[in-house]
Structures are given as C-alpha cells and as structure tokens.
Amino acid sequence: MSARTVLFIAEPQSVTGIFPTLQKAGLQAGLADNLTGALGFIKKSSPCLVFCRPELQGFDAKSFLTQAQSVEGFPPVVIFSASGSAEQATEYLELGARDYWIEPLVWEKIKLVLPEPEPEPEPEPAPTVSPKSAAAAPSTPSKFQIIGRHNAVLRVLALARQVAGSKATVLISGESGTGKEMFARYLHHNSTRTDKPFVAINCAALPEHLLESELFGHEKGAFTGAINRKLGKFELADGGTILLDEITEMDLGLQAKLLRVLQESEFDRVGGVETVNIDVRVLATTNRDIETTVKEGKFRQDLFYRLNVIPLALPSLKERGDDVILLAEYFTNKFTATYGLDRLAFAEDAKKWLMSYDWPGNVRELQNLMERAVLLAGQGPIQTKHFLMGDEQWTPDDLSSIDADQQAVSETAPPSTPDEALSVMPIHEMEKRLILKSLEETTGNRTRAAELLGISVRTLRNKLNEYKKQGVEV
Known part of the structure; x- marks a missing residue:
C-alpha cells in the first residue's frame, strides 16, 4: 500500500515542525498556501486528511469548506488556529469541518483523527463473503466521538476542544445519562496527556474513610486491614487525568483535602508522613445544581470555584431536537454490528414516537432502548411496538412471529432455577x-x-x- 498523504493549508513555519514525525509514521505531508494550490493538490494526490489554518493570509477557510461540501469524496478537514472562540468553532463545524483545534499540532492528536487506511483491492472477490456479512460491518466511528449536530451540543463540543489541551479543571454538569463521562474521556483523548492514564472514581460509591484511601492511598498499618501500602487514584493518574464522578456526593471533610490537591498538586497518603507531589489534570461531574448545593452548605464554595474554571453544561436529550434520530440510528448500527444482523431502518411511526418522547433517562435510556428494539425487530423495520413501552402494542400475530429457534429453546430448556x-x-x-x-x-x-x-x-x-x-x- 502506498504511503498516505496529509495536506496542510498554512504558513510553512507553522506546520513543518511536525513533518518528520509524520514521515516516521509512514505518512507523506503536502503543503499549500492558497486556495488554487490546495484544490489542485487534493485533486492530484487525494490526501486522507486536510489541516487548514484560517489565519493564512489571502485564504478564506469558510469558502474552502463550502466548496468542499459540494465535492463527493472530499477528505475530512480539521481547522487549527492560534486562538479562537466557541462561536468560531461552532461556525466552522456547521460548515462541515471534522474538528477544530487550538495550536500546537501534536502527533498524539493527529493520529486520533486519521482515517483508517483503505485495504488493497483483492485480485478476485472472496467467495466466502456473503451480502449479509458485508452489510453487517458498518464503519466504526472513533470510540470517543461525540454524536450530535444540534447547536447546544456543538457549542459544548467547541468549548471542550478549545480547552482540551490545557490543564484547567473542568466541571461537567448535566442530567443523568447525558454523557458526562464520555465528554470527560473526550477531553483526555484530545489532550497532550492522551498516552497517559485516565482514572475515574465514583465519589458516591464509597463512604468517606474508604473514599479517602481510594483517592490518596494509604500506608501499611494506617488502619485495621491496611496490611500493605496502597497507591491512590491520584498517584495512579500521575501525568494523566482523573475524573471525580458525582463530586457533590463527597463529604465536606474530604472536600478540604481535595482543595489542597488542586491548589498545591500534593497530598499525604492516609497514615503517611511524606508529601506526594503529582501532575494530574482534574475533571469532575455532577448531576445536581451545584450552586444550590453550595448555598445549602453541602459543598465548599472555594472548592466549587476551583473546580468550575471551565464549566461544561450538557443539554438533556429532549433539548437536542433531531439529534434523537441521529443517535437512534447510530446506536442501531452499533447493535446490529454487535449482534451480526443486517442494518435496520425506522418506520415513520417509530421516528415520530422517538421525537415525541421526553427521554427522562437521556442518551443512556435511548441506547438501552435501541438495543432492545434491534433484538426485537428481526428483519425490520423498527416500529413503535419494538420499544416495548406497553403490552397493548403487541398482538398475538406479533408474538407468533418470534424466531422459531428462540421458541424451541424456551420450550425445551425450562428455567434451571426458580x-x-x-x-x-x-x-x-x-x-x-x-x-x-x-x-x-x-x-x-x-x-x-x-x-x-x-x-x-x-x-x-x-x-x-x-x-x-x-x-x-x-
């Protein structure tokens, strides 16, 4: 397979530093400093990815993106800038940009957005591949890709991209099921710490004395049962990122110790006498109104200010309009691939129901519902009755159409236990x-x-x- 090419539309001094790294990775780098040169290079060399710097003098990045949208098979475009705002990022994304970055360009981020290489064509078609097998293997998006086109999501996503490379603490708020941990992982994997640990801990899962040990570790003999030294989550995350999930459930006493870590980048293990220094980026999530929690005296105000350097407020699913259908289709394709099924379409009644439902469980509820619908729909299309929101939606004819093999299993294999x-x-x-x-x-x-x-x-x-x-x- 020939080497793949990445095109940079920018001033030479802003990008040539990354070229040796690309060459070591088996990639060729192209450079253009005007619209005509860029379009000519793309037509001739078919790059797999384009990086575009809107500050390039005499170059209109927005016009370039507009033209790109009208060309079939145009490579994905990443906008990178020395500075920017959430509003600018949103505008470029709406014009079709694949992503929006703040400089510098680093290989750790570039490799995450490189499209998978196309396989070499077979000399003859493989006889063992059936049409059903081929249809059951849709393209798989990046593990940490955020799915959504609604402005409410694009604004949050643009801000997340803008601050991903910094060490600033980020407080991610939103209802349960809106994807707070996914955004946290997105921040980590779009930062310069992506090759370092990402450690998550649920602050609501443990009582105070155990949570302190989990966060900061303990020395041998610190308490009954401490038979060995144990490293805490902060030490395990050194150089990387730690996610403090459900931060508002943390006890006030432990909040004071966390504040010291954020301010001084140091802590003491439980029962320890030596101070441990760390370099960790802290992210936190909450599904509560944290400012109300502060007023009620259940959360320290100084800790809130320290965590809330960058606030990311995630919208609920019912606020995201047509994203409901977009996500439903994404999850449907995901589960049909998981279970080796053909892709399924949605009947119009199912789409109307999806758009009218309130989604109290947000994206998590939608994901679970789509898995259920995929398993019940058979050959499709997915209909409202496959969401199983009420027994009255099922008729005897529906029940009799269940796969015969599944019926045989239920008839011949009684429950092994009550x-x-x-x-x-x-x-x-x-x-x-x-x-x-x-x-x-x-x-x-x-x-x-x-x-x-x-x-x-x-x-x-x-x-x-x-x-x-x-x-x-x-």
Missing part, C-alpha cells in the same frame, strides 16, 4: 430480586451493579439500606 422463571409478583418484590441478583453477578461491586440496573449508586445504596431494615442480608 429465580429465572417469570411469575406474577408485586413490582417492589421484582425490583428487590433484580437488585440482589445484580449484586450477586458483580460479586458485590455496587458501582457495577448500579450500571447494570441503570440507576445511580446512591439509589442502590438507599434501596439496600431499606432491605436491611426489612431483615434482608445484603
């Missing part, structure tokens, strides 16, 4: 069984159990406390 049998019981009893079963399957890991159930760790903890009062051993 817990696996479906029986009529009160909702609260079924809920309790599901919660206890999830803890059993995760060997007591409450965070993982809560993820499986689609609830917060705090909700799970409250339920378990309720069961303890009923005499249930948990």
Whole structure:
C-alpha cells in the first residue's frame, strides 16, 4: 500500500515542525498556501486528511469548506488556529469541518483523527463473503466521538476542544445519562496527556474513610486491614487525568483535602508522613445544581470555584431536537454490528414516537432502548411496538412471529432455577430480586451493579439500606 498523504493549508513555519514525525509514521505531508494550490493538490494526490489554518493570509477557510461540501469524496478537514472562540468553532463545524483545534499540532492528536487506511483491492472477490456479512460491518466511528449536530451540543463540543489541551479543571454538569463521562474521556483523548492514564472514581460509591484511601492511598498499618501500602487514584493518574464522578456526593471533610490537591498538586497518603507531589489534570461531574448545593452548605464554595474554571453544561436529550434520530440510528448500527444482523431502518411511526418522547433517562435510556428494539425487530423495520413501552402494542400475530429457534429453546430448556422463571409478583418484590441478583453477578461491586440496573449508586445504596431494615442480608 502506498504511503498516505496529509495536506496542510498554512504558513510553512507553522506546520513543518511536525513533518518528520509524520514521515516516521509512514505518512507523506503536502503543503499549500492558497486556495488554487490546495484544490489542485487534493485533486492530484487525494490526501486522507486536510489541516487548514484560517489565519493564512489571502485564504478564506469558510469558502474552502463550502466548496468542499459540494465535492463527493472530499477528505475530512480539521481547522487549527492560534486562538479562537466557541462561536468560531461552532461556525466552522456547521460548515462541515471534522474538528477544530487550538495550536500546537501534536502527533498524539493527529493520529486520533486519521482515517483508517483503505485495504488493497483483492485480485478476485472472496467467495466466502456473503451480502449479509458485508452489510453487517458498518464503519466504526472513533470510540470517543461525540454524536450530535444540534447547536447546544456543538457549542459544548467547541468549548471542550478549545480547552482540551490545557490543564484547567473542568466541571461537567448535566442530567443523568447525558454523557458526562464520555465528554470527560473526550477531553483526555484530545489532550497532550492522551498516552497517559485516565482514572475515574465514583465519589458516591464509597463512604468517606474508604473514599479517602481510594483517592490518596494509604500506608501499611494506617488502619485495621491496611496490611500493605496502597497507591491512590491520584498517584495512579500521575501525568494523566482523573475524573471525580458525582463530586457533590463527597463529604465536606474530604472536600478540604481535595482543595489542597488542586491548589498545591500534593497530598499525604492516609497514615503517611511524606508529601506526594503529582501532575494530574482534574475533571469532575455532577448531576445536581451545584450552586444550590453550595448555598445549602453541602459543598465548599472555594472548592466549587476551583473546580468550575471551565464549566461544561450538557443539554438533556429532549433539548437536542433531531439529534434523537441521529443517535437512534447510530446506536442501531452499533447493535446490529454487535449482534451480526443486517442494518435496520425506522418506520415513520417509530421516528415520530422517538421525537415525541421526553427521554427522562437521556442518551443512556435511548441506547438501552435501541438495543432492545434491534433484538426485537428481526428483519425490520423498527416500529413503535419494538420499544416495548406497553403490552397493548403487541398482538398475538406479533408474538407468533418470534424466531422459531428462540421458541424451541424456551420450550425445551425450562428455567434451571426458580429465580429465572417469570411469575406474577408485586413490582417492589421484582425490583428487590433484580437488585440482589445484580449484586450477586458483580460479586458485590455496587458501582457495577448500579450500571447494570441503570440507576445511580446512591439509589442502590438507599434501596439496600431499606432491605436491611426489612431483615434482608445484603
């Protein structure tokens, strides 16, 4: 396969420093300093990626993007700038730019947006590949790509790109299920720390004394059961990024210790006498109104100011308009590929329902619903009844069309235990069984159990406390 080419539309002094790194990676670099030269190079050399610097004198980057949109097969364009704003980034993205970066250009970021190389053509078609197999392998987007075209998302995404390369703390707020952790990982993987650790910890999952040990580590003998020194999450994240999920659930006493870490970049292990110095970028998330929490005295004001250097407020799914359909199609393609199925279309009634639903669980709820719909739709198209929002949507004809093999399995393989049998019981009893079963399957890991159930760790903890009062051993 011949070497792939990357085109830079910029002043030579702003980009040539990266050329040796590209060559080591097996890439060729092209350079153009005007519109005619850029379009001619693209037509002749077919680069896989274009980097465009809008400050280039005599070059109109917006006009270039507009022309690019009318050319089939035009390579993706990344805008990079010495300075910029969220408004500028949004404008370029709406014109079709693949991304918007703040200088400098670094290989760690470039390699994340390079398209996968096209495979060499086979001399003859492989006879073992069926049309169904080919259709079941859609292109896979980047793991940390944010899906959305609505302005509310583009504004947040533009700001995230602008600050990704800095060390500034970022406070990501939004309702449960809006994708706060995904944005945190996006920030890390678009920073210069992308090859360093990304460590996440849920502040609601552990009581104060255990959370302190998890964050800062402990020395041998610091407390009963501390038989060895343990490194905390901050030390494990040294050089990289730490995500403090559900930060508003942290105890006030521990908040004071966290403030010292943010201000001084140092801490003491539990039971330790030596100060540990670290270089960690801190991101935090919350689904609460944190300013109200501060006024109520449940969260330190000075810590809030220290965390809120860059605020990212994520919109709820119901505020994102047509993004609902865009995300539904994305998740549908993802799950059809996962389960080896043909791609599925949406019936008009399903699209109307998706757009009219309130989505209290946001993107997470949509993702779970699309997995269910893919499994129930069979050959498609996906209809409203496949969302299973009510038994009245299913008729005897629908039920009789379930795959015959699945019927045979259900007829010949009775439940191995009573817990696996479906029986009529009160909702609260079924809920309790599901919660206890999830803890059993995760060997007591409450965070993982809560993820499986689609609830917060705090909700799970409250339920378990309720069961303890009923005499249930948990």
